[in-house]
Amino acid sequence: MFSIVGAIIGYLVYRFPGAIAGFFLGSMIDQMNGSKGQRTKGGGGMGEIFRQQTQRGSTVSPADFELNLLSLASFVIKADGKVSQSELDYVRQYFVQAYGKERANATFKVFNDVIKKRDIDAQRIGMMLRARTRYESRLQILHFLFSIANADGTVSTSEVNVIQQIAGYLSIQMADFNSIKAMFFKNPDSAYRILEIDRTATDAEIKKAYRTMVKKYHPDKLVDMDEAYRQGAEVKFRSVQEAYEQLQKERGF
Template identity: 50%
Template sequence: MGNFTKWLGAGLGFTLGGPIGAIIGFAVGSMLDGVGIKDFTSEQEDYKRATGRKERPKVKQTTAGDFEISLLILASIVIKADGKIDKTELDYVRLHFINLYGKQRANNAFKLFNGIIKKDVSTRQVCIQIREHMSHSSRLQLIHFLFGIAKADGNVTASEEDAIHKISGYLYINEADYNSIKAMFYNEVDSAYKILEISKDATDDEVKKAYRKMAKKYHPDRLQDVGDEHKKGAKEKFQSIQNAYESIKNERNMS
């Protein structure tokens, strides 16, 4: 129990409170009797004293742990959207966390996930808490990850897409950005154009301008506020932008 509470308590900021904190408390309570949010708060204070970290009054900073917990909770919403829990999707979540954090930290995260997925979650309340404390770039990365989960079994169902679209709206992701990320997971004729948020009748100059804009928007360096480990997940999204641009260049014989 000690290692688990230290992992969770030391890494969280804004997600220790509000509706997300309540979900965490429920998830842990379903695994460990007698353990609650107060245990994580205690571990967090011990961690701050040991590392010399001081928290500014009334400011809730976003941490790598906050991003991690947000992923788990939103992933549980998408996985349950079609009325069943698919093992392939669960395996995708586990593998993604191993790639991001290493096996030990990923195992801790998945223990928590197994508790979270048993809880009925208010999508709106969770997303409001996330968007109040997380940057736009980080919220875009969340949507990309959720599509990856939905596509893990080879097909994004209508209910899964509806769930991600609802989450996107609550996170204040506009339709152009949502459709851009969605197009990264569909092999359609005009996917490359959708990824760059332009139409097929765009001029070559407009294509180049769109690429520069999107490359800047999705550059992994924009995720520094939630830890270097999450840049790994951002690289796939950034590569999709580059691939879309190369596809259009080849189609048009652009220099």
């Protein structure tokens, strides 16, 4: 009810961006009204809303997904105790590319005006996304978070720790976490880690691992996602190809 009213009022005042912002705000009011009488002491806020969303269905709406993704990005940006402008710019550019300028601006406005003023629970967000998104999509979320951390030229230990914690909430397997992490840390073992094998692997095992990773990270698995997501998947896919080509060159097979 409030979501529809909010969208109409927002459109009349600010046209399309106002409609989106009004819908978001109205949806939150609807959800908070529906949660009255169910909150426990110390609960409520966005954490309670995300808990209820997780219970309601098997898919996540675009509006919820964008706000949740932005919330996770905020944890990474603040992980090392400072807010990097290059990381902020990366997130904004990503959202504009994925959703268009007006929709991205409306999402940032709702986040700044409402979401970040409440307690944001990364675990609740992770649980909701885990229940309502495919594993391949969650792998791309992980790659996106590492890309944010790397936007200023380096990924700090504190950022890695925060991303690893979020990966746990998203039920990302440790081998996949280490594979994506290795794409941002260049060292003698990076190619092996990207392919999720040890340095002692045989040539045959390397070839088998490459075929497995190609299937796992192929961009076609994200054909239903936004363009920015598909481009991110292509970057990840190229990292797998480059790792395999590096080992081919080193070993001469």
